[in-house]
Amino acid sequence: MAEVPEPTHRRRSHAGTRDLERYAGLFAERTGVMRSSAMRDLMAITARPEVISLAGGLPDTSTFPPQSFAAQMTRIAQESAAKALQYGPTEGFEETKDCILEVMGAEGMLPDPDDIIVTTGGQQAIDLVCKTLIDPGDVVICEAPTYPGAIPTLCSYQADVVQVECDEDGMQVEVLEQLLADLRSEGRRPKFIYSVPSFQNPAGVTMSLQRRHRLVELARSQELLVVEDNPYGLLRYGGEPMPPLYQLDGGDFVIYLGTFSKILSPGIRLGWAVAPPPVMEKIVLGKQAADLCTSTLTQYFVREYFAERRWQHYVNDLVEIYRGRRDTMVEALRTYFPAEATWTEPEGGLFIWATLPDYIDTSDLLAKALRADVAFVPGQAAYVDGRGSHSMRLNFSGVDEDEIREGVRRIGKVIAEQVELYGTLTGEHREPAPVEEPQPNVVPFRKAEEA
Amino acid sequence: MKVAVLKGGRSLERGVSLRSGARVEDALERLGHQVLPIDVGPDLVKRLAAERPDVAFVAMHGVGGEDGTVQELLEILGIPFTGPGAAACARCMDKVQAKDAIDEAGLETPHWFAFNQTAFREFGAADALGRLEETLGFPLVVKPSRGGSSLGVRFARSAAEVPQALISAFSYDDRVLLERFVDGRELAVSVLGDEPLPVVEAILLEGDRYDFEARYEIGRTRFVCPAELSAEEERAVTEAALATYRALGCTGFARIDLILGDEGPSLLEANAIPGLTDTSLLPQAAEAAGLSFEQLVERILDLALKPAAA
Numbered sequence: 001m002a003e004v005p006e007p008t009h010r011r012r013s014h015a016g017t018r019d020l021e022r023y024a025g026l027f028a029e030r031t032g033v034m035r036s037s038a039m040r041d042l043m044a045i046t047a048r049p050e051v052i053s054l055a056g057g058l059p060d061t062s063t064f065p066p067q068s069f070a071a072q073m074t075r076i077a078q079e080s081a082a083k084a085l086q087y088g089p090t091e092g093f094e095e096t097k098d099c100i101l102e103v104m105g106a107e108g109m110l111p112d113p114d115d116i117i118v119t120t121g122g123q124q125a126i127d128l129v130c131k132t133l134i135d136p137g138d139v140v141i142c143e144a145p146t147y148p149g150a151i152p153t154l155c156s157y158q159a160d161v162v163q164v165e166c167d168e169d170g171m172q173v174e175v176l177e178q179l180l181a182d183l184r185s186e187g188r189r190p191k192f193i194y195s196v197p198s199f200q201n202p203a204g205v206t207m208s209l210q211r212r213h214r215l216v217e218l219a220r221s222q223e224l225l226v227v228e229d230n231p232y233g234l235l236r237y238g239g240e241p242m243p244p245l246y247q248l249d250g251g252d253f254v255i256y257l258g259t260f261s262k263i264l265s266p267g268i269r270l271g272w273a274v275a276p277p278p279v280m281e282k283i284v285l286g287k288q289a290a291d292l293c294t295s296t297l298t299q300y301f302v303r304e305y306f307a308e309r310r311w312q313h314y315v316n317d318l319v320e321i322y323r324g325r326r327d328t329m330v331e332a333l334r335t336y337f338p339a340e341a342t343w344t345e346p347e348g349g350l351f352i353w354a355t356l357p358d359y360i361d362t363s364d365l366l367a368k369a370l371r372a373d374v375a376f377v378p379g380q381a382a383y384v385d386g387r388g389s390h391s392m393r394l395n396f397s398g399v400d401e402d403e404i405r406e407g408v409r410r411i412g413k414v415i416a417e418q419v420e421l422y423g424t425l426t427g428e429h430r431e432p433a434p435v436e437e438p439q440p441n442v443v444p445f446r447k448a449e450e451a
Numbered sequence: 452m453k454v455a456v457l458k459g460g461r462s463l464e465r466g467v468s469l470r471s472g473a474r475v476e477d478a479l480e481r482l483g484h485q486v487l488p489i490d491v492g493p494d495l496v497k498r499l500a501a502e503r504p505d506v507a508f509v510a511m512h513g514v515g516g517e518d519g520t521v522q523e524l525l526e527i528l529g530i531p532f533t534g535p536g537a538a539a540c541a542r543c544m545d546k547v548q549a550k551d552a553i554d555e556a557g558l559e560t561p562h563w564f565a566f567n568q569t570a571f572r573e574f575g576a577a578d579a580l581g582r583l584e585e586t587l588g589f590p591l592v593v594k595p596s597r598g599g600s601s602l603g604v605r606f607a608r609s610a611a612e613v614p615q616a617l618i619s620a621f622s623y624d625d626r627v628l629l630e631r632f633v634d635g636r637e638l639a640v641s642v643l644g645d646e647p648l649p650v651v652e653a654i655l656l657e658g659d660r661y662d663f664e665a666r667y668e669i670g671r672t673r674f675v676c677p678a679e680l681s682a683e684e685e686r687a688v689t690e691a692a693l694a695t696y697r698a699l700g701c702t703g704f705a706r707i708d709l710i711l712g713d714e715g716p717s718l719l720e721a722n723a724i725p726g727l728t729d730t731s732l733l734p735q736a737a738e739a740a741g742l743s744f745e746q747l748v749e750r751i752l753d754l755a756l757k758p759a760a761a
Contacts, residue, residue, distance in 0.1 A: 359615040367603065425617055
């Protein structure tokens with residue numbers, strides 16, 4: 001066998017600027033809207049070990065039993081190595097779909113397995129839906145704030161993203177109705193409405209039952225597609241379960257996106273989409289073009305894992321852990337954030353959305369917070385139009401309770417310094433506001449009309 | 452030759468620095484040097500002492516790497532390094548110090564006032580704001596004294612916007628300056644050794660010209676090099692940049708940013724260690740002068756090892 005020559009360079013040499021110009025003429029137009037920003041650079045330093053990061057959206061994978069992981073992978077290696085190492089069907093294995101049916105069944109949904117496609121994480125499901133439905137310039141409606149990870153996807157398909165304000169009951173469907181009417185009068189029909197109705201990322205709010213019914217009615221009467229992204233539905237720490245939009249609609253106008261990331265592992269990159277057959281047909285073609293099929297190895301892992309019939313216990317364990325962390329974060333916010341701040345108290349999910357006085361820009365605050373070794377996501381990341389600059393997303397699932405308390409304390413301290421300085425600058429020297437009520441800061445979202 | 456590439460560190464510009472560093476490492480390898488990449492941390496001195504590089508290539512930006520801190524250490528350790536010395540770095544990093552030096556050299560820089568937080572917190576500096584605003588006029592620019600890129604730089608279009616702009620700027624540094632806004636073309640002159648490189652012009656393609664983020668987002672600002680200037684303009688601009696370079700005591704290289712307005716060039720600031728990424732201005736200017744990135748890196752190394760020959 002011929003010897004493989006040693007590579008002469010560790011990495012391929014970077015293009016010089018002149019080369020870059022040569023390539024620039026080749027770039028697709030859509031790359032022009034893929035933006036890099038100073039904030040992204042700021043986020044680069046949140047990875048320092050001494051930084052308490054409340055910025056990520058990481059589930060806690062540390063409690064997953066390694067013995068169980070080892071046993072499942074061993075079984076796959078011994079019993080199904082050839083198949084697990086082979087390509088699989090584009091739609092995913094039937095056995096994976098059985099697991100998906102169990103997960104969706106736990107929230108009262110009963111889709112037809114033929115309507116399901118297994119994807120490389122929920123993120124690919126979003127991408128495939130966009131690829132199937134969006135032409136450049138098409139209107140897509142999403143919540144304000146919306147899932148920060150959906151924005152680059154929507155932008156890369158050159159969607160015209162319009163955001164509808166949320167309040168404590170989720171997307172304001174009344175505002176959406178007006179928007180739809182306005183768009184209709186301009187002769188524009190949105191391709192879809194993207195929503196995370198339960199324990200929304202980043203706002204932590206959950207759409208009320210009444211609004212869910214109204215949204216589904218709107219979709220059905222105006223023949224609009226709703227893309228329901230539901231990664232956190234089973235992570236409920238209080239309150240009554242809410243029916244997913246998919247269940248209310250029956251799957252005619254709701255495309256449903258799910259994932260194993262938050263109930264098992266994000267590392268296995270397994271998600272799914274459920275769509276009406278004509279839409280699914282196109283999604284499958286898109287998936288074929290993107291990556292042929294989802295990792296067969298991790299599909300085998302999920303199959304083995306579900307065969308143990310413990311998956312719901314594990315979700316319950318996570319719910320216990322996350323409930324404690326949410327409570328700790330809310331408690332810490334009450335203790336350490338100034339009276340001018342407001343925040344959501346989510347009944348589930350991974351995030352709290354906090355809003356500060358108008359004069360504090362959370363991107364700038366992040367620079368100060370990083371000097372105090374703590375990080376969060378500045379609210380601007382959840383908007384396409386630069387709004388959100390006074391808000392921040394705080395994650396409570398990825399770090400333990402002591403770190404949550406300490407992290408919130410540090411953020412509270414840098415905010416307090418800003419508040420005090422502002423008082424000095426404007427002559428409105430304020431005493432630290434007394435905490436009178438037990439919950440002075442709950443209900444953060446000003447209704448749109450007040451904002 | 453054994454070249455240590457110092458990059459990363461804890462500054463807010465860590466991301467850019469890692470990109471600059473990676474690109475320099477590639478170039479050094481292609482030039483046949485032995486490369487020692489160091490993501491700067493608490494073990495820096497120990498590593499330098501153990502590895503004993505012939506020269507250190509400082510590819511760090513922002514506080515710590517560009518403000519003279521690392522340079523001072525290298526001077527103490529007796530390791531030659533690229534770019535300006537510790538004192539010049541410290542002067543460039545601090546916009547207030549830099550403007551003082553520029554002003555003393557008789558060069559034009561937009562009128563300014565500087566404050567630290569104590570002035571506001573303890574000495575009622577807020578009461579002086581009205582008068583300063585009258586002197587500077589609106590819009591005015593509020594900047595952290597030390598800080599790179601556009602971080603914390605805000606325009607205030609009215610008195611009501613000043614406190615919020617100050618809060619933003621104070622997020623990055625304890626001292627801020629309020630500066631008169633000078634309208635004109637935005638130019639950058641990189642100096643290599645004692646030679647000015649072709650002038651780069653930044654042209655904002657879309658959006659609000661007071662939106663600083665836009666200036667640094669790929670795709671929203673277009674850079675033209677060499678800038679289209681008359682011979683007279685070009686002479687005035689490069690002379691002002693060179694005089695600034697000297698007034699600040701720079702050696703090796705630096706990038707001088709200025710505005711070319713109706714009254715001629717007005718100097719904004721000097722970057723002791725400008726970015727070296729594939730979209731940065733110094734490499735662009737070098738290419739316009741016919742220097743490949745490798746040649747630029749080699750020249751920078753030569754200047755570090757033979758400062759007298761510069």
